[in-house]
Amino acid sequence: MKRLAYTFARLLLGGIFLTSGAMKWLDPYSFADTIAHLKILPVLAINPVAILVIWSEIILGIFLLSNRLIKETCRLLIGMNCLFICVLAFAIHTDNYTSCGCFGELNILEFGAHGNIVRNMVFILITYALLRFNSANNFQTSPKK
Amino acid sequence: MLNFLKFTFSGSAMALLVGFGVEQLRETPLPLVYKSSESMIETSNQSSVQDTPNAPINEENNTTEAPQIETIRLKEFLEYQKKDKTVIIDARSSLFYRMGHIPKAINLSRKNYNTEINAFYEQYFKHNDVIRIIVYCAGEDCHDSHVVAKGLQSLGFNQVMVFAGGWSEWEEHQKHTK
Numbered sequence: 540m541k542r543l544a545y546t547f548a549r550l551l552l553g554g555i556f557l558t559s560g561a562m563k564w565l566d567p568y569s570f571a572d573t574i575a576h577l578k579i580l581p582v583l584a585i586n587p588v589a590i591l592v593i594w595s596e597i598i599l600g601i602f603l604l605s606n607r608l609i610k611e612t613c614r615l616l617i618g619m620n621c622l623f624i625c626v627l628a629f630a631i632h633t634d635n636y637t638s639c640g641c642f643g644e645l646n647i648l649e650f651g652a653h654g655n656i657v658r659n660m661v662f663i664l665i666t667y668a669l670l671r672f673n674s675a676n677n678f679q680t681s682p683k684k
Numbered sequence: 685m686l687n688f689l690k691f692t693f694s695g696s697a698m699a700l701l702v703g704f705g706v707e708q709l710r711e712t713p714l715p716l717v718y719k720s721s722e723s724m725i726e727t728s729n730q731s732s733v734q735d736t737p738n739a740p741i742n743e744e745n746n747t748t749e750a751p752q753i754e755t756i757r758l759k760e761f762l763e764y765q766k767k768d769k770t771v772i773i774d775a776r777s778s779l780f781y782r783m784g785h786i787p788k789a790i791n792l793s794r795k796n797y798n799t800e801i802n803a804f805y806e807q808y809f810k811h812n813d814v815i816r817i818i819v820y821c822a823g824e825d826c827h828d829s830h831v832v833a834k835g836l837q838s839l840g841f842n843q844v845m846v847f848a849g850g851w852s853e854w855e856e857h858q859k860h861t862k
Contacts, residue, residue, distance in 0.1 A: 565777060566777055568794075568795060569827070569828060572720060582717065583718075585718035586716060586718045587700065591699050594699035594700070594703040595695065598702075611691040615695070637827060638827060644780050644826065645822075646851075646852045649823075649825060
């Protein structure tokens with residue numbers, strides 16, 4: 540039962556991050572615009588950060604789906620989600636929030652500014668549970684010796 | 685801890701390298717330095733369509749600041765939709781347009797605006813008396829419709845509007861009316 544829950548959570552989270560990265564990759568200009576509207580980064584850093592976020596999500600999503608490097612992936616995802624929460628909170632505070640751009644043009648899992656913070660908190664909880672389950676039960680696919 | 689740091693830095697480097705590498709395979713790759721969509725569209729307008737003989741040149745835009753683009757809701761959109769000489773533009777990417785769009789809407793995505801505006805202008809606007817243009821994108825949060833609407837306004841079209849609810853509100857409306 541635990542293994543089933545672990546697999547379900549891993550595939551769900553992996554699917555979400557892979558979709559999120561892929562949707563942004565379809566139109567990186569739009570995601571770069573979203574970052575620019577937040578007015579947090581200098582102009583020179585906007586496009587590299589956009590590329591970094593898009594491809595990190597794709598790569599981490601693939602790691603989760605393929606059940607590889609789960610500990611490192613989960614820790615990084617927790618860090619990324621914490622960062623996203625801080626950015627969203629800062630954008631709301633400075634009144635610069637226009638859109639999250641989290642899933643590109645796909646209108647799924649978008650709940651408005653405050654809702655998106657709660658959504659990211661849920662992601663952190665699921666990722667933390669994955670990390671704990673993985674550490675306790677070693678569900679990860681290990682490379683053949 | 686050291687392993688995690690190694691994973692983070694090597695992963696970030698890999699993401700950047702792969703990302704910018706893949707971008708180079710696109711027709712219009714994301715440049716290293718950010719330039720807003722609005723400014724890119726403005727540059728494109730200045731160098732392309734306004735050079736064509738029948739392009740509507742908005743005298744007001746040349747001298748004063750362009751007027752604010754009107755935002756309309758579903759009720760107004762449905763009224764305008766029935767009227768003649770109204771062009772509806774879908775500013776989402778062609779993939780989403782193909783998956784579904786508002787009837788009679790034509791696709792001019794923000795993403796392809798620079799490369800498609802000339803052909804688009806020739807095809808739809810040059811020989812037709814267009815009175816109003818309504819632009820929409822994915823939904824309430826998306827910004828693309830405003831960017832495309834501003835681009836068209838700067839070409840001289842005076843009655844350019846944005847349907848704020850966009851595709852998501854239209855879909856919702858369709859569900860309720862079925």
